[in-house]
Amino acid sequence: MKQFSLLDLSPIPEGQSAGHAIANTIALGVAAEKAGYHRYWLAEHHNMPGIASAATSLIIAQVAAATKTMRVGAGGIMLPNHAPLVIAEQFGTLATLYPDRIDLGLGRAPGSDMETARALRRHMAPEDSFPQDVQELIRYFGTEDSKVRAVPGHGTHVPVWILGSSLYGAQLAAFLGLPYAFASHFAPDMLEQALEIYRSSFQPSETLKEPYAMMAAGVCVADTDEEARYLRSSQLLAFAKLRTGKAGKLPLPVDDIDARIPAPVLHQVNHALSCSASGAPDTVYRGLDELITRYKPDELIVTGMIHDHGARVHSFELAAKVLKSLVSSA
Template sequence: MQRYSLLDLSSVPEGATTADALNNTVALAQAAERAGYHRYWLAEHHNMAGIASAATAVVIGRVAAATEKMRIGAGGIMLPNHAPLIVAEQFGTLATLYGDRIDLGLGRAPGTDHATARALRRHMAPEDGFPQDVQELMAYLGDMPENAPVRAIPGAGTHVPVWILGSSLYGAQLAAHLGLPYAFASHFAPAMLEQALAVYRSSFQPSEALSEPYAMITVGVCAAETDAKAQFLRSSQVLAFARLISGTPGKLPLPTKDLNAQVPSAILAQVNQALSCAAVGSPDTVKSQLAEIIEKYQPDELLVTGMIHDHQTRVQSFDIVALILSQMQTEDNLENRQ
């Protein structure tokens, strides 16, 4: 593991507003920079009362303005929702304003329900144009000739780094074919993680963007003084995910001491499986669980994420995780020198 980074979903807790959530995102980003996180990513979701980052490029701009050195980006932009030119202009503008600190992760899913996807795109094309859209977008961000009939201004020549995101073999194959870095959404869909990484690494084709494969995996985290407290704090996210897959999404709930009383056993089992790529507990427990994940999957970079109802407690959790990961890096470096 070369680096560790943070994915923020700008969660809106029960009893709070979207303004509160966006202010919390800025404060968390500043704390993450102090704690040593390499990059800070935000994700596109729509029509979800519990997530405030729908206008992802706008939020990225606010976070970039409030930080100094940490990379800021999208994990990701759901490209089927947008024209590639618009995305190139948005992220070209961000790169023009904030220099070489901006990342652009691209996803193939709409990031919402079918009705909202229709409202976003107006026309639902049956064919899959994602690979072509990715290449078109990359061309707009590259060195296009001055006399090109269509150029992204700002955007052309900024060479904003593009990542492919995914939770299946599709994204792994595309990232390998295009020679791009790859991020796997193992924090909510871990089933194909091992296979996707194997496909990506074995079929990677070097490109101008990247000479060798670079894989990042996402891990849910929740760290506290004790295992019991961490499990209690994490119950907010478990309950929110259970409500989402049950068709009753909402804001991030208060934590509960008895999930079994609020979530049917079959749904809870499904949620626990979906959120199983995680490290939850005391610092010692989290370190042990993270070490096991890193040893098994050998990621080049770890992207951690987690929802906790209380903002300051969430900041403290990510501070603990950053300290653990920094210590693990130091230990690895010492071992490599011996």
């Protein structure tokens, strides 16, 4: 593993507003830079009462403005929701404001339910234009002469990543010679197969000469295993509510998680979030070391939702110390 990074879903805790969540995201970005994270990504979600990063490029701009050296970007933008030119202009503007610091991860999913997708004015065409849209977007960042240019954007060469939770993204990233990030923090089942396909079928490009794979993992680090178990209960509750169609703000933590979530649902939640490590620093070190040894990512991006902002910052600060030790021992 060469680098470690942070994925922030900008959670809105119960009892707080989207404004609080955005302020927390900016503060966490500042703390992440001090802690040594290589990049800080935010994700596009819509119609989600507990996530404040719907206007992803705007939040990226706020985090980039509050930091100095850390890379900031999207993990990711759901490209089917947008015209490639619009995204090229947005991220070209970000790259102009913050040179050599902006990343653009692209996803194929809508990041919402179908009714919300229609509200985004998506053209619900049966054909899949994602590969063509990705290539169109990359051209806008290049120096190729064209009647249509992204201004700003033209010539910025914003790094483009392909994101995925299935084999499709792995195949596309390999074919286009782009870096690849797998969403194993909530969809771990195809991680091993996707990485194998990406690495074995990778075609070198002007962008990338060798495959570069990132995997995502959940973390919840506290001073003790017991405290981490308590803090992580908020994320388990939130994911259970999402799975049962009752999405809401990030719940307060509880001591009796087994009594709050029906056993079959909790089993599903624990499986979906199994690519993770939770506990005191030593416990998390062992958990992350096992994941890194098994999957051999070039980069690990960690994420985690904790209701209390101070505890969340502390968790990622402790995680950074663990990750630094794992990088130095690699």
